[in-house]
Amino acid sequence: MALIVLKFGGTSVADIERIECVADKIVRETLAGNEVVVVVSAMSGVTNQLVDYCRQISGIHDASEYDVVVSSGEQITAGLLCIAIHKKGLRARSWMGWQIPIISNDTHSKARIESIETAALHERLEYGEVVVVPGFQGVTEKKRITTLGRGGSDTSAVAIAAALGADRCDIYTDVDGVYTADPRIVPEARKIERISYEEMLELASLGSKVLQTRSVEMAAKSGVTIQVLSSFSDEVGSALKGTLVVNEDEIVEQEIVTGIAHSKDEAKVTVVGVKDVPGVAAGIFEPLAKVAVSVDMIVQNISVDGYTDMTFTVAKTDLALALKTLEEDMEINYKKVITEENVVKISVVGIGMQSHAGVANTMFRTLGEKGINIQVISTSEIKISVLIDSDYTELALRALHEAYGLGADPA
Ligand code: ADP
Ligand code: ASP
Numbered sequence: 001m002a003l004i005v006l007k008f009g010g011t012s013v014a015d016i017e018r019i020e021c022v023a024d025k026i027v028r029e030t031l032a033g034n035e036v037v038v039v040v041s042a043m044s045g046v047t048n049q050l051v052d053y054c055r056q057i058s059g060i061h062d063a064s065e066y067d068v069v070v071s072s073g074e075q076i077t078a079g080l081l082c083i084a085i086h087k088k089g090l091r092a093r094s095w096m097g098w099q100i101p102i103i104s105n106d107t108h109s110k111a112r113i114e115s116i117e118t119a120a121l122h123e124r125l126e127y128g129e130v131v132v133v134p135g136f137q138g139v140t141e142k143k144r145i146t147t148l149g150r151g152g153s154d155t156s157a158v159a160i161a162a163a164l165g166a167d168r169c170d171i172y173t174d175v176d177g178v179y180t181a182d183p184r185i186v187p188e189a190r191k192i193e194r195i196s197y198e199e200m201l202e203l204a205s206l207g208s209k210v211l212q213t214r215s216v217e218m219a220a221k222s223g224v225t226i227q228v229l230s231s232f233s234d235e236v237g238s239a240l241k242g243t244l245v246v247n248e249d250e251i252v253e254q255e256i257v258t259g260i261a262h263s264k265d266e267a268k269v270t271v272v273g274v275k276d277v278p279g280v281a282a283g284i285f286e287p288l289a290k291v292a293v294s295v296d297m298i299v300q301n302i303s304v305d306g307y308t309d310m311t312f313t314v315a316k317t318d319l320a321l322a323l324k325t326l327e328e329d330m331e332i333n334y335k336k337v338i339t340e341e342n343v344v345k346i347s348v349v350g351i352g353m354q355s356h357a358g359v360a361n362t363m364f365r366t367l368g369e370k371g372i373n374i375q376v377i378s379t380s381e382i383k384i385s386v387l388i389d390s391d392y393t394e395l396a397l398r399a400l401h402e403a404y405g406l407g408a409d410p411a
C-alpha cells in the first residue's frame with residue numbers, strides 16, 4: 001500500500017463535471033489499495049475574482065484580510081469534492097488549513113509553511129477515509145488565516161507529502177508535464193521526462209507557472225519526488241508518463257539548455273537623473289527593501305556630466321508600493337521616475353550552461369536578428385535573462401526555442 005498525495009489545480013476542478021472526474025480518479029487510486037490525500041485549488045478564475053474584489057476597494061489593502069478573502073476559493077472546492085466522493089460510495093472529509101493545522105509565518109499573502117500536524121490525518125487515512133485539503137491556506141500561531149502566494153497549492157501538496165512521508169506527490173494540471181517552454185505559446189515545445197530540482201527551481205522562479213517555486217524548493221529539501229501530469233487523461237498516477245522532478249544524479253543526459261521561461265509579472269522602473277556618486281544605489285534600494293519590495297534585474301546607465309539613470313524591475317503587484325516609497329522615502333535627488341509595464345523577461349535555463357561558452361551569444365544574436373531590442377540583461381551560473389518589449393514575447397520564445405534546438409528529439 002502506498003500513501004499518495006494528489007494535487008488538482010484550478011482548471012482540473014473548473015466545474016462540477018471536472019470535480020466529478022477528479023472524484024473518479026480518487027476512487028480509482030483508493031480502490032487500487034492506496035491511502036489518498038488530495039489537495040485542491042480554487043475552481044479556475046475564482047482566486048482572480050477574489051483578488052479583484054480586494055483591489056476594487058483599495059490598491060494597497062490589509063494583507064491579513066486579503067488572505068481571509070482569497071483563501072475561501074479552495075474551501076468551496078474541498079467541500080464539493082468530498083460530496084462528489086461520497087456520491088461514489090467512499091468516505092472523505094475536508095480539512096481546512098486551520099483545522100489541521102498548517103502553521104505558517106505571518107507574512108500575509110506570501111506566507112511560508114513552518115509545520116504541519118499530521119497525527120489526525122494519519123488516523124483518518126487508517127480509518128479508510130480520503131483526506132481532502134484545500135491548498136494555498138495556512139494559519140499563524142496567533143490563529144490568523146494566511147495564504148502561500150499565487151500558485152501556492154503546489155506548495156501545500158509538497159509540504160503535506162513531506163510531512164506525511166508520502167510515497168508520491170502527483171501534481172495534476174492542464175498540461176501533461178513540464179515542457180521546454182510554455183506549450184501554449186511555443187507549439188514545438190517538447191515534454192521533458194525528467195528534470196532536476198535545480199533546473200525546475202530556476203524555470204519556476206523565472207516564470208514557468210507549472211509549479212510554484214516554493215514547492216520545488218521544498219521538494220528538493222525534503223526529497224519528495226514530484227510528478228507533473230494531466231488531469232485530462234483517462235489514466236491515473238503511475239500508469240501515466242508525466243514529468244518527474246528528481247535529483248540531478250538521476251538524469252542521464254544533461255542538456256546545455258533545458259528550457260526557456262518567460263514572465264510578464266515584472267515592471268521596469270527608471271529613476272532618471274541621479275548623481276553618479278557612491279551611495280546612490282543604496283539610496284534607491286534601501287527604502288524599497290524596508291517595505292519588502294524585491295528588486296530583480298538592475299542596470300545603471302553610463303553617466304553623462306556626473307548624472308546617470310538607474311533602471312530595475314519589480315513585481316507588477318509591488319509597483320504601486322514601490323512608486324509610493326520612492327516618492328516619499330528616497331532621500332537622494334533625482335529628476336523623475338519612469339515606469340514601463342509592457343515588458344517580458346525571457347530566460348534560458350540549463351545546468352550544462354556552466355561548462356559551455358556561447359549560450360549567451362546565441363541568445364543575443366537570435367534576438368538581434370529578429371530586430372528585438374534587449375533592455376536589461378542578468379545572468380547566473382545556470383540561466384541568462386533578458387528584458388524585452390512584451391509585444392515580442394511569442395516571436396522571441398519561438399526563435400530562441402529553435403536556436404537552441406529544443407524542439408528536436410533528444411539524442
Ligand atoms: P494549475 O491551475 O493546475 O495549477 P497552472 O496554470 O498554474 O495550473 O500551470 C499550468 C500551466 O503552466 C500550463 O497551462 C502552461 O500554460 C503553463 N506553463 C508555463 N511554462 C510551462 C512549461 N515549461 N511546461 C508546462 N507548462 C508550462
Ligand atoms: N488558487 C490559488 C491561485 O490561483 C492557489 C493555486 O491554485 O495554487 O493562485
Ligand code: MG
Nearest residue numbers: 009151209210
Ligand atoms: Mg498552478
